[in-house]
Amino acid sequence: MDRHRPALSRWGALLAVPPLAFLALFFLWPVANILALGLAPDGQPRLGHVLETWAQPYVLDTVLFTLALAGLSTLLTLVLGLPAAWVFARFDFPLKRPLRALTVVPFVLPTVVVGAAFLALLGPRNPLDALGTALFGEAFPQVRLDGSVQAILIANVFYNIAVIIRLVGGLWAHIDPRAEEAARMLGASPARTMWEVTWPLLRPAIISAASIVFLFTVTSFGVVLLLGGPRDVTLEVEIYRQTAILLDLPTAAALTLLQMGGVVALLWFSARAQEDLAVQQRLRGSSETARRPRGRRQRLLVALVLTGTCLFMFVPLAVLVERSLAGPGGYGLAAFGGLLEADPRTRLPVAPWHAIVDSLAFAALTTLLAGTLGMLAAVVVGYGRGWFSRGVDTLVMLPLGTSAVIVGFGFLVALDTPPLDLRTSILLIPIAHTLIALPFVMRSVVPVVRSIDERMREAAAVLGASPRRAWREVDGPILARAGLVGAGFAFAVSLGEFGATLFIARPDTVTIPVAIYRLLGQPGAANFAAAMALAVVLMALTTSAVLLIDRLRGGGPQPF
Amino acid sequence: MDRTTVALTLAAGALVLTALPVTAQDKTLTLMTHDSFYLPEGALESFESEHGVDVQLLPAGDAGAMVNQAILTADHPLADVLFGVDNTFLSRALSADLFAPYRSAALAEVPADLQLDPENRVTPIDYGDVCLNLDRAAFGEDGLPWPETLDDLAEPALAGALVVENPATSSPGLAFLLATIATYGEDGWQSYWADLRDNDVAVTSGWEEAYYGRFSGGSGEGDRPIVVSYASSPAAEVIYGADPAAAESPIAAIEPGCFRQIEFAGILRGTEEPELAGALIDHLLSPEVQAELPLAMFVYPARAGVELPAAFAAHALVPAAPASLDAELIDAKREAWISEWTDIVLR
Numbered sequence: 001m002d003r004h005r006p007a008l009s010r011w012g013a014l015l016a017v018p019p020l021a022f023l024a025l026f027f028l029w030p031v032a033n034i035l036a037l038g039l040a041p042d043g044q045p046r047l048g049h050v051l052e053t054w055a056q057p058y059v060l061d062t063v064l065f066t067l068a069l070a071g072l073s074t075l076l077t078l079v080l081g082l083p084a085a086w087v088f089a090r091f092d093f094p095l096k097r098p099l100r101a102l103t104v105v106p107f108v109l110p111t112v113v114v115g116a117a118f119l120a121l122l123g124p125r126n127p128l129d130a131l132g133t134a135l136f137g138e139a140f141p142q143v144r145l146d147g148s149v150q151a152i153l154i155a156n157v158f159y160n161i162a163v164i165i166r167l168v169g170g171l172w173a174h175i176d177p178r179a180e181e182a183a184r185m186l187g188a189s190p191a192r193t194m195w196e197v198t199w200p201l202l203r204p205a206i207i208s209a210a211s212i213v214f215l216f217t218v219t220s221f222g223v224v225l226l227l228g229g230p231r232d233v234t235l236e237v238e239i240y241r242q243t244a245i246l247l248d249l250p251t252a253a254a255l256t257l258l259q260m261g262g263v264v265a266l267l268w269f270s271a272r273a274q275e276d277l278a279v280q281q282r283l284r285g286s287s288e289t290a291r292r293p294r295g296r297r298q299r300l301l302v303a304l305v306l307t308g309t310c311l312f313m314f315v316p317l318a319v320l321v322e323r324s325l326a327g328p329g330g331y332g333l334a335a336f337g338g339l340l341e342a343d344p345r346t347r348l349p350v351a352p353w354h355a356i357v358d359s360l361a362f363a364a365l366t367t368l369l370a371g372t373l374g375m376l377a378a379v380v381v382g383y384g385r386g387w388f389s390r391g392v393d394t395l396v397m398l399p400l401g402t403s404a405v406i407v408g409f410g411f412l413v414a415l416d417t418p419p420l421d422l423r424t425s426i427l428l429i430p431i432a433h434t435l436i437a438l439p440f441v442m443r444s445v446v447p448v449v450r451s452i453d454e455r456m457r458e459a460a461a462v463l464g465a466s467p468r469r470a471w472r473e474v475d476g477p478i479l480a481r482a483g484l485v486g487a488g489f490a491f492a493v494s495l496g497e498f499g500a501t502l503f504i505a506r507p508d509t510v511t512i513p514v515a516i517y518r519l520l521g522q523p524g525a526a527n528f529a530a531a532m533a534l535a536v537v538l539m540a541l542t543t544s545a546v547l548l549i550d551r552l553r554g555g556g557p558q559p560f
Numbered sequence: 561m562d563r564t565t566v567a568l569t570l571a572a573g574a575l576v577l578t579a580l581p582v583t584a585q586d587k588t589l590t591l592m593t594h595d596s597f598y599l600p601e602g603a604l605e606s607f608e609s610e611h612g613v614d615v616q617l618l619p620a621g622d623a624g625a626m627v628n629q630a631i632l633t634a635d636h637p638l639a640d641v642l643f644g645v646d647n648t649f650l651s652r653a654l655s656a657d658l659f660a661p662y663r664s665a666a667l668a669e670v671p672a673d674l675q676l677d678p679e680n681r682v683t684p685i686d687y688g689d690v691c692l693n694l695d696r697a698a699f700g701e702d703g704l705p706w707p708e709t710l711d712d713l714a715e716p717a718l719a720g721a722l723v724v725e726n727p728a729t730s731s732p733g734l735a736f737l738l739a740t741i742a743t744y745g746e747d748g749w750q751s752y753w754a755d756l757r758d759n760d761v762a763v764t765s766g767w768e769e770a771y772y773g774r775f776s777g778g779s780g781e782g783d784r785p786i787v788v789s790y791a792s793s794p795a796a797e798v799i800y801g802a803d804p805a806a807a808e809s810p811i812a813a814i815e816p817g818c819f820r821q822i823e824f825a826g827i828l829r830g831t832e833e834p835e836l837a838g839a840l841i842d843h844l845l846s847p848e849v850q851a852e853l854p855l856a857m858f859v860y861p862a863r864a865g866v867e868l869p870a871a872f873a874a875h876a877l878v879p880a881a882p883a884s885l886d887a888e889l890i891d892a893k894r895e896a897w898i899s900e901w902t903d904i905v906l907r
Contacts (some may be wrong), residue, residue: 037632112768119773120781225729225765231906241728244625246895247632247652412629416636423638424590424618520768521596522858523793524800525779528772 012383016392019377019438025420026431027399030410031256037413038253046250053254063258066234069149069224070217073156077213078206080157081164084309087302088165089172092290099306101546103313104162104488105539108496109320110513111222112520113535114155116323117316118227122151151227156220158316160213161309167209168202170485171447173286174478175201201281204274205447211270212443215263215400221499235259239403256406263401267394275385278450283478317539324532335533338526352534355515356541359495362511363545366433366494371487373434374441375479378486381442382449396442399435404499407435426509432500437493441486448482449475488549492542512538588614589836592630592639592828594623598856599849607843613836623649623731630828631656640831641840643685646821647676647884648734651891654681659826662838666845669863674822676887682824685844688859689791689882690735691818692722693811695777698785710743710816713786714755723762723774723784728898730766731821736788737901738890739819742883746893753904763905777811791818792858795875799855804871813877820882823859 039045053059088100106114175198183193219236235255242252293302325331339352374396381393399407415422422428452475460470498513510518512534519531597619604615618639620626627649630642634656645653653659659681667675667683674684692707698721699706705717713722725733741749762784764770771789774782778797790796794809801810825844827837843849850861854872868876 115769116772119769226769228765244621244628245729247628409629409632412633412638416633421636423633424616518595520772522800523771523779523789523796525802526800528779 013380013388015376016380016388019373019380019396020392022373022434023395023399023438026411027402027407027435028395030407030414031402032410033414034249034406034410035253035256038249038251038256041250049250050254050257053251054258059255059258062233062235062238065232066218066236069152069156069232069234070214073153073160073217074210074214076153077157077160077164078210080309080312081161082168082206083305084161085165085169085172087305087309089169089286090177090290091302092292093302093306097547097550098543099310100165101543101550102317103165103309104492104546105317105542106158106313107160107162108492108538108542109535110496110498110516111226112517113320113531114158114316115222115226116532117319118151118155120319120323121316122154122227149228149232152223152232155223155227156217158313159220159223160216161313163213163216164209166485166489167212167444167447168205170444170482171205171451172198172202173289174283174448174451175289176282176284177289179281200277201279201451203277204279204450207270207274207277208443208447211267211397212400212439214266215397218259218263218401219403221404236403240405243403243405243409252406256403260398260402263398264394267397267401268390271381271390271393274447275390275450278447280453281451282453282456283448283451320532320535320539324529324536326529335526335529336536338530339533339537350510352515352530355510355512355534356537358509359511359538360541362429362433363491363494365430366437367487367490369430370434370437370441370490370493371483374438374486374490375445375483377438378442378445378449378483379479382446393442393446397439400439407432408500429501429509429511430494433494433497434490436497436500437490440489440493441483444486444489445479445482448478452478484549484552488546491545491549495538495542495545512541587612587833587836588616589641589833589840590616590618590639591840592618592620592626592642594626594644595619595621596857597644600852600856603849603852603856604843606848607840611836611839613833615840627653627658630658634658634829637828637830639828640833640837641825642828643825643844644823645682645826646731646823647887648731648738648821648890648894650676650682650824650887653826655891658828660829660831660834662827662834662841664838664842664845666842666863669865670845671862671864674862676822676824682826683841683845684822684862685825686850686853686857686859686862687820687822688857689813689818689820689877689879690732690739690788691791691813691877691879692736692816693775693777693787693789693793693813695775695780695785696808696810696812698776704785707786707814707816710740710752713761714752714759716759718759718786720760720762721784722756722759722786723764723770723782724788725767725770726763726765727901730764730770732767732788732790734894734898735819735821736817737897738885739817739883741897742819742885743817750900750904753901757905761905778809788817789813790858791877791879792854792872794877795872796858798875799871809875815877815879815881818877818879818882820879820884822862 039047039050084103088096179201180193180197183197184190188196218234220234221236221240224232224234224237235258239252239255239259242248242255293299324335325333339356341351377392377396381389381396383389384392411428412423422431456474457467457470460474461467465473495511496513497511498517501511501514516531516534516538519527519534597617607613608615620629620638623644623646626642627645629638630653642658654677661680662683663680664683667680670684674687676682676684692713694706698704704721705712705715707713707718712718724736727734727737737749740752743749744752762774764774767789770787771780771793772782774780774784775787775789776783776785777787778793778801780787791813794811794813797811798804798806798809825841827834827841831837845863847863847866850863850866853859853861854876855869858876860868860878
């Protein structure tokens with residue numbers, strides 16, 4: 001296939017300025033400041049301490065455990081996510097849109113809430129254990145998974161499966177099925193067609209999505225603390241402890257260097273692999289490629305994948321809905337009614353619905369900011385080649401692989417002089433959310449940009465279009481659609497973000513996850529039910545937002 | 561204009577709007593707190609109108625993270641007053657020289673045993689106790705034996721009954737560890753915890769998982785009848801429960817193993833409004849605010865003679881002799897104790 005692509009002109013590289021300036025100011029500068037405090041507390045670099053820290057035996061254990069956990073989580077997410085991505089991209093079935101929108105919900109739920117659902121399903125008195133005891137009496141062996149590595153793995157897959165379904169599915173839905181049909185016609189088995197035709201076309205998107213999942217699990221913090229045993233310590237947990245609890249900045253800096261070094265190396269190679277593996281192809285409209293499953297075997301397979309995915313993803317969500325309805329006085333909507341007014345007994349100074357309004361405002365702002373900056377970065381990375389575009393790609397991704405606490409404390413020491421004293425400004429909330437949302441916008445667009453067939457632009461040129469017009473007619477609509485996938489993620493990231501917001505949120509501007517956290521900080525059934533009701537509202541908001549964005553994106557025939 | 565242009569214009573407009581500085585009204589005074597800080601609406605209003613000042617709250621993580629942020633920003637302080645440093649982090653805050661001394665006149669009403677800093681760099685505002693909580697339904701006639709001492713928790717009769725929080729990641733977890741150190745001494749607590757481990761103690765990373773996830777009493781959904789929580793939790797279970805007038809709480813706090821946490825406020829060095837900052841500390845110690853503290857934060861007022869709400873008086877425990885340790889000793893030994901505990905209980 002043709003490997004030519006329109007090279008990014010020198011002027012085009014200027015598009016990278018806004019995203020790079022944003023990252024330099026709100027990511028590199030704060031992180032450099034806090035690292036400098038740790039590495040050279042009195043102006044003299046103390047590299048000896050870094051080496052001493054790295055040489056401690058617990059550091060090696062922690063690094064190995066972190067890598068194994070993230071690697072295994074990514075692998076499992078791929079194994080479960082790819083079949084689901086296939087079904088959602090290639091087939092039409094009833095309720096497809098709402099189901100696909102629902103798969104994003106776990107991605108936004110705060111870990112405290114997911115923890116509650118998983119404890120109910122995996123912890124003491126879980127349904128499986130109860131059933132066994134009911135059937136076989138007390139002799140039935142106790143079944144429980146909470147406090148184990150298995151529980152962390154299950155939760156990580158639960159959280160990240162949407163990344164695979166949407167990022168890989170985003171490309172898959174546009175791949176022309178005729179190549180596969182031709183292979184089948186020539187006698188290739190379905191498995192061989194998948195391996196030799198589909199897989200090479202999808203590889204860049206899979207690497208792109210898998211690296212996001214890997215980074216997310218490397219830096220996942222709440223899941224490990226909540227569901228893991230007390231012995232399960234990842235690098236991220238240790239960095240948090242050294243920074244926020246012990247204020248041992250030299251040790252925290254040494255560990256952060258280790259984490260960031262590994263992440264940069266991984267990103268550099270994954271950027272390179274994506275570039276090398278990209279294949280230009282004729283992309284089709286998603287409604288042209290999806291069809292109803294044909295034949296008994298295919299129907300069975302699709303039904304199997306769908307049922308499995310839905311059970312795995314929706315049972316924990318159903319538990320949350322059940323908990324939100326079960327108030328202290330029996331089942332009812334009392335907890336939802338309570339969201340309308342401030343309860344003077346709880347720790348929220350405002351009625352919980354304020355949290356809903358604030359969350360939506362921050363999410364809208366984040367979507368605009370991350371959407372704009374992310375599209376610019378995606379154009380530079382997607383059309384460019386070589387070290388510059390790879391560098392931009394790595395830098396945009398890096399915040400996902402950096403401890404939130406390091407960035408947060410970096411803000412405190414770096415942004416402390418006017419006019420940039422933003423430390424107490426609520427503007428920091430959309431800024432922090434944008435750091436996390438940017439990679440999703442960029443990675444939703446880049447694989448698609450790289451797959452655009454050059455011959456389509458040539459055809460447009462032959463028909464008399466100027467290069468600019470050809471770009472606008474051919475690339476523009478494809479970019480806009482891919483950008484909307486990213487925008488949906490940006491919105492969801494902002495709705496669900498918790499760690500950074502907790503540090504920045506003011507009492508009168510609380511997001512939903514922060515409100516949930518505050519409610520669960522006190523004992524009592526009323527607090528628990530209100531927190532669960534807010535979680536259900538968060539689920540509903542996310543589903544509707546994603547549905548709306550999917551509708552905007554449409555599935556109609558592409559203009560080619 | 562096409563849709564993209566409209567969207568971009570809107571985006572730019574939104575950014576410009578939000579970036580505009582808020583128009584300055586009165587003077588403002590910033591109060592840095594931990595996440596659990598809460599006062600009902602109105603508790604600060606009389607102060608604001610009397611002094612013509614706007615009080616901004618600045619939650620900054622849990623008590624430890626808050627103190628660390630204050631230390632990191634000591635040269636350009638984020639706030640004028642800090643509330644919520646407790647006796648386990650006090651010595652770190654004092655040795656970082658965060659606070660300007662201030663002696664509130666209201667201190668005359670505060671018992672001397674709460675005033676830990678003779679130089680008055682910090683002022684005690686409230687106190688609360690971390691205590692063991694029991695699920696009443698699991699104890700009694702045909703149930704488990706009610707524990708009378710800490711030793712009883714290590715008896716086979718209570719095997720698998722206790723859930724505690726990890727002191728490395730949880731403040732009540734640390735408080736309970738300190739209570740055992742105060743009870744058994746610096747050389748005796750290790751063997752006690754080895755006994756607890758052999759008796760199948762469960763460890764969680766934070767209070768939420770221990771209370772809601774593992775504890776069987778009250779609103780807990782787990783299967784362990786004893787949890788490390790607060791002396792006020794039985795009152796909270798009634799106040800937030802199905803029947804706020806219930807005669808008896810479904811859970812009970814017990815005396816052995818209680819550790820007292822005292823919360824202090826201090827004026828951050830570098831404030832431009834030292835007098836207003838002092839007045840805010842006076843206000844926090846005023847009878848008006850002190851009476852609100854129990855229901856707002858489930859703590860006891862530092863000021864003597866403040867009347868407690870009925871549900872609080874009826875259901876919360878006030879331990880007669882809670883354990884305590886010297887603040888400097890805690891700060892010097894905390895890390896060593898935690899890693900020793902980790903080796904004993906978790907490895």
